[in-house]
Amino acid sequence: MALFINVRGVPTYAVPKVPAQEITATPARLAQGEKLAVSMCADCHLDKTSRSLTGGPMADLPPEFGKLYASNITHDPTHGIGRWTDAELIALLRTGIGRDGRYRLVMPKFVHMSDEDINSLVVFLRSNHDWVQPKAVASRPQEPSFLSKALTHTVMKPAPLPAKAIVEPAATSPVALGRYLVTARYLCYDCHSQSFQTNNLLEPEKSEGYLGGGNEFITTNGSTITSRNLTMDLETGLGDWTEEEFTRAVKYGISSRHPVRAPMPRFTLMSDEEAHAIFAYLQTVPQIKRPNRETDGAVAAK
Template sequence: MDLKTGTILAALTLLAPGCKIQYKTEKINYNPSRANVREGKRLTMLVCGSCHYNFETKDFTGKKLEDSPKFLGKIYAANITQHPGQGAGQYTPGELVYLLRTGISRSGRLMPYMHRPNMAEEDLDAIIAYLKSDDHAVRPSDRNPGKTKYSPIGRLGLSFTKPGKYQDARIQKPGSDPILLGKYLVDNLACFHCHSKNFTSLDVQEPERSKGFMGGGNKLRNAAGKKIQTPNLTPHATGIANWTEGEFRRAVTAGISKDNSVISYPMPLFPELTEAETSAIFAYLKTIPPIETK
């Protein structure tokens, strides 16, 4: 390590303890409408499953996020079963909505990766109904997936991420327009989180304003710990300009790429997506500005 790098790291280590990642919470009353629990499970798998669903235990007890850059520290997705201590059993519907709308947990901890400010009320209600249901995957489990420990750099980076402001607004889900539905799904499935330039320049309120929106290049790690960059999903020749809708659907639901290679971790599979939804995502991606990548 050279002197300059060492000096920067030392400065970050001194600054990190004072970085704010804890906020005051706001108590809100939220009465979810009667929702379809089955649809809630599908949505929970789509929105939360890639991080919180543990395929070994077949429940939402969380796991270590192996794809996160090591310099951020050790990051674990939490247990969100109904266990009152290890899980999310003590969360009220209002606290769950507040977390998804602002990225702030019931304890005041900032969790920006949970932030879904543009999710429709009907989808929120369905997810809450499922999390409060008797389905085996959300029944109380005391399994502790691990405790997140941010590095000084990780804590500093997180402190630059500002929480959202709670707005008591009835957000409607897009109707029959496939492009609007595709835009909604790219937002709420957090596709743009990984497929834009980097996590630090995301705009969760207006995803299309994120740096390098859907152009890829974000640095992650695969299952072997090797550094990788996310691919370009814009309609450029270096992206998906030459893909067919069928090839795209197979990639996101079955994990098989255009060249028949297997798409590996950390790309999650979304078998729960309907054909209409994958068509909508593909149609929307074809409308965004193309970005040329290496």
């Protein structure tokens, strides 16, 4: 098995067939696509010096995964995604399989995202926005560790394309909308459950320790940060947080409780309606008692 994995490396699959379609670039889609790119793509793909989506090293990845680099996703035909079709982009965003069939490591899979959100992302990637103008910066080849390669043969598998159209729930049903935001649009659960290795892409709520925190990240100075418990447990979760406190922490990273450091994204473009819906949904999620190593030692010892 070990020899097999080292020789084969990261597996290749048949490229999933997304039906060819005309995606009309409306102003509403462009605005939504920009909001999604700021919230969901920039942390990995934006080069902060050139203000361009030319990618770069993944600094917060635990070293046992090897060295991985986010790709250039500007319009450049050689180094970016200028030659990808809309269908190929959608296949990658949904399943993790690239136009060459190679499985893309670490890149999140937007399995349950609405068709409208996916189309908005495509419209943004094709737009005149500064971030995506062609830049001839080569994407670095990946240097996955043995562990990463092994995981792609076991748990980190491509996701299937959705079987039917996906529509975002209306804001008049905050719990349903909140569930959509947490599991499909912003993927809060992906970072805030126990581990990427035990997350359940197809049925996010069946992920190990769903929203109870504990997933580990490495900061640029080499220390470990674990994601926080977002369930409503009073001692170790958000049980005594107000909606205002929650919204400020999520949108601006400001909290008097604990630091809110990277890789927690700043969801600055999130609407208050969305924050309200997420908070409403979190009230319904089964509570987990899981102390945070850094700050809740006293609770753990009780």
